[in-house]
């Protein structure tokens with residue numbers, strides 16, 4: 001037990017860096033009202049961090065706060081507070097967690113108070129709930145809201161006219177709103193600078209994600225992956241700190257590849273990897289570590305996941321392009337995972353299973369999220385049909401502990417892995 | 428048999444016919460005819476009609492369809508509508524459709540568009556991203572382009588490219604349809620004992636599947652008949668039903684609410700048929716006119732972004748005042764994101780104005796109405812006793 005604990009608390013330098021960056025960011029957010037730094041609330045998919053930063057503003061991502069509340073055991077009470085205030089038990093728990101947090105003093109993940117927004121940037125990318133979330137927040141804050149409609153890739157691509165619609169909105173609506181709120185003028189050179197840093201960050205992240213093609217995989221691309229994408233999904237894409245973090249992370253991962261080592265899991269290093277899995281769907285945050293252990297105890301490592309692409313599908317080639325600042329932001333938004341149609345999502349899973357030589361795939365279907373979950377049963381069957389590999393389907397929730405049934409989920413995972421082992425033995 | 432009951436029986440038959448006999452009848456009348464389906468809430472029926480196609484609203488199977496295959500597509504925490512739509516399709520009942528449109532009502536319908544592409548690769552499938560930017564320069568230009576693409580594509584599907592004149596004619600036809608719908612709503616609002624919602628609703632359902640000309644004929648006959656055969660006026664309270672715009676409540680639930688003592692004087696059942704609050708002009712470019720009318724005059728609904736920060740707060744008071752209603756019944760399908768996420772904002776606004784409200788959830792196949800009867804009955808009594816406080 002002690003050894004196990006020691007291995008879990010072992011921290012790479014990148015982890016320390018991330019922790020410090022996040023702590024500094026939240027401290028700065030707490031000081032923001034006093035220091036006159038404007039604050040922009042926005043969502044992870046379709047976040048325009050580089051643009052926000054180029055105006056000297058600080059981003060706040062409410063989904064990140066909600067998932068952090070889930071990990072810190074606070075979400076249950078927050079959700080209960082929101083439901084008492086009339087929010088339905090049927091809707092996304094991220095929203096209720098956020099509203100509950102707001103009603104409980106708006107204390108952020110690191111224990112500091114979150115500032116009120118100066119602008120709600122409703123980047124409407126890949127999720128209907130986003131629209132309602134900010135309409136709800138707008139009731140609580142006295143600040144402007146700017147709406148950016150990102151058309152869905154219903155035909156599996158971002159049509160040129162849709163790209164133009166996004167750039168037009170950025171130029172005609174969003175930039176003037178940011179100018180107004182921050183009192184600064186649009187500085188395209190500064191934006192290009194941030195976009196260049198973003199591309200650099202993205203190169204490093206992709207190298208980290210693709211390292212999972214090695215055997216053993218040096219990373220867990222789901223449970224570890226959510227930590228790796230933390231900075232790029234939140235406030236640090238397109239910043240010097242972000243680049244430093246991803247450089248460090250990449251070098252650690254490359255060192256593990258060279259040494260033939262696996263990732264550190266709650267059960268210590270996972271070097272002996274019996275199962276390579278691909279996972280679709282968000283994780284459960286309230287029992288995150290317990291959930292991870294259900295895999296690591298069985299020597300299962302996740303080699304690719306779709307959830308780590310909600311903030312951008314960089315491993316399919318997209319990079320922010322400083323030479324086309326508005327166009328690249330449109331491409332970025334359009335390509336976020338939940339903005340892709342179902343056939344494209346299936347293609348992605350099939351590609352992962354093939355390229356990462358996975359033994360199996362698992363769908364974690366979360367009750368909260370229609371954007372992810374509606375259609376997943378069909379995805380399961382299609383991926384099985386196209387790869388010849390049977391998949392597993394489990395159900396839980398993001399931050400509502402009432403929907404994490406540990407015994408059921410553990411059972412499912414164990415029997416699934418036994419089935420994969422039997423298949424491998426028979427082959 | 429009276430003229431009125433003839434129309435109601437006809438509409439009831441359309442409602443019960445999950446094989447879309449009336450559509451088959453129309454398709455078979457002339458060779459080469461085609462039909463395009465659309466899911467709730469809003470599809471530009473003028474565009475479909477101009478391409479010579481029959482627009483057919485697909486609202487699932489209600490409480491009449493046993494779900495055999497549909498449940499294999501959806502987890503228990505997803506609303507009922509998509510599983511009954513899939514059931515209809517998998518049983519071959521929608522094979523007559525040459526095209527299927529999926530408006531951006533919510534992520535369930537959005538994702539169903541991708542499922543449809545895989546299930547029915549031969550069919551033309553289009554996800555219709557409605558414009559949320561409510562200005563003509565941004566949202567209007569976007570929507571106009573979407574409509575032009577749709578017009579071109581459906582022309583190819585039907586083999587009949589719509590001319591400007593065709594589209595203007597179709598705009599004219601649907602203007603008449605809308606006028607008739609608004610007239611029926613007006614009569615119900617002013618004299619709800621003349622037009623029970625159960626009957627109005629059946630007519631609206633028929634309008635989703637029959638050719639517009641047929642609806643105009645039947646609807647006008649109904650209007651004439653209601654004046655000739657007025658119903659008995661009751662001491663009911665007057666309510667607005669909010670949240671039932673996509674998955675439809677079973678007919679039994681609508682009857683239950685009225686029989687429990689509530690006149691429904693406004694609702695958002697099938698709201699797509701009157702989403703445009705103004706006529707689409709027919710002088711000038713008709714595609715642009717359709718797009719502009721949507722941008723400027725789409726009614727406020729949960730499926731579109733509300734640009735006015737006070738909009739949600741005031742909406743219920745506005746609707747209650749316009750309908751001369753006493754209270755609001757929030758009736759939403761279980762697991763319905765648009766209706767349930769909107770509800771706290773709408774309800775808070777209503778209650779701040781002292782408007783009595785109740786809320787419940789239903790599913791299109793809800794079979795027990797006792798609980799709804801009690802809730803609606805108590806609500807109606809409370810309104811009558813205590814008024815709006």
Ligand code: SF4
Nearest residue numbers: 092094127129369371
């Ligand atoms: S519905 Fe899904 S994508 Fe949308 S906010 Fe909730 S968890 Fe995120």
Ligand code: SF4
Nearest residue numbers: 506533673674763764
């Ligand atoms: S009932 Fe609600 S959640 Fe279900 S498809 Fe309709 S709008 Fe979407």
